[in-house]
């Protein structure tokens with residue numbers, strides 16, 4: 001009961017945690033966007049249905065869910081209902097979602113603070129229960145219970161991956177890396193970006209990945225200089241590079257992999273730029289072990305990229321600065337979310353890596369089309385997913401060749 005242990009960790013704080021599901025989003029009349037559960041709610045319950053709210057007090061765990069409804073289930077699919085949710089999650093109690101507002105005041109009595117992220121549709125119910133609790137006591141002059149954002153507390157749990165989480169991440173990473181290999185195998189000039197996009201989805205979905213972790217970037221030629229390009233409609237031309245940033249989810253955990261390869265063959269200059277990024281990435285990865293800070297990796301990667309930019313004659317006096325060619329950071333946490341939870345700075349210092357954390361290492365080199373240079377309009381990024389282990393690290397995405 002890993003979910004239960006996670007709840008118990010939060011229950012050690014003297015607060016009541018209120019964690020609602022994401023709302024369903026309408027796509028067009030009668031059609032919803034595919035539903036993807038909230039990562040933190042799922043992390044604490046294993047429950048994946050919309051219209052649910054987790055309430056954790058120091059004494060008990062309660063989940064509010066959609067009750068059974070045969071008519072709605074005929075259209076929308078089976079709901080676990082109150083009893084099914086209780087059996088699945090091992091909560092102390094489950095109730096119909098309609099009872100949330102009426103039950104909340106009692107649950108608040110069991111704690112001295114509220115942990116809730118303002119900004120969802122239940123704001124008014126939470127705030128009403130909070131002020132109502134004080135009204136009931138008559139004139140006291142006291143303040144309402146403090147309201148804290150639980151993001152960091154939950155992030156500190158999620159940042160350390162358990163063995164079962166690592167197994168799911170490994171599966172997501174391996175299948176996504178194999179899919180990148182497949183793209184490298186099928187790429188030809190004349191193909192469209194969306195064909196590679198489709199091939200990645202087909203490969204990973206066929207093997208049990210439920211969805212992508214984020215929309216794929218398939219960027220040929222100049223499109224690779226747009227960091228979050230997702231249009232994926234251009235035709236691939238001989239002589240161009242194509243940058244693919246794609247990762248699939250398996251059991252709710254996602255990979256995040258970037259590869260850059262030639263549509264036909266790399267020119268000498270493209271190969272030179274590629275080898276600079278690859279060298280920076282390999283050096284960054286090789287540093288990774290417990291005790292190393294995230295900033296130290298980024299600094300080392302930037303040093304290597306700076307040398308490379310000089311060799312390519314990109315950094316000129318009065319010319320574009322380093323950030324033009326490498327505007328993003330080298331690493332982020334990875335897990336249930338592609339940009340996973342966890343804080344990057346502690347007391348003003350860069351976070352030190354510990355076993356069980358998973359980060360990306362993704363240096364890039366982007367030469368905008370307007371810069372006068374033989375490589376203008378070229379974008380390269382290479383990204384792997386690295387698990388920090390007691391003895392060093394393990395690259396979870398090495399099945400995708402570089």
Ligand SMILES: [Mn+2]
Pocket residue numbers: 256332360362383
């Ligand atoms: Mn990334």
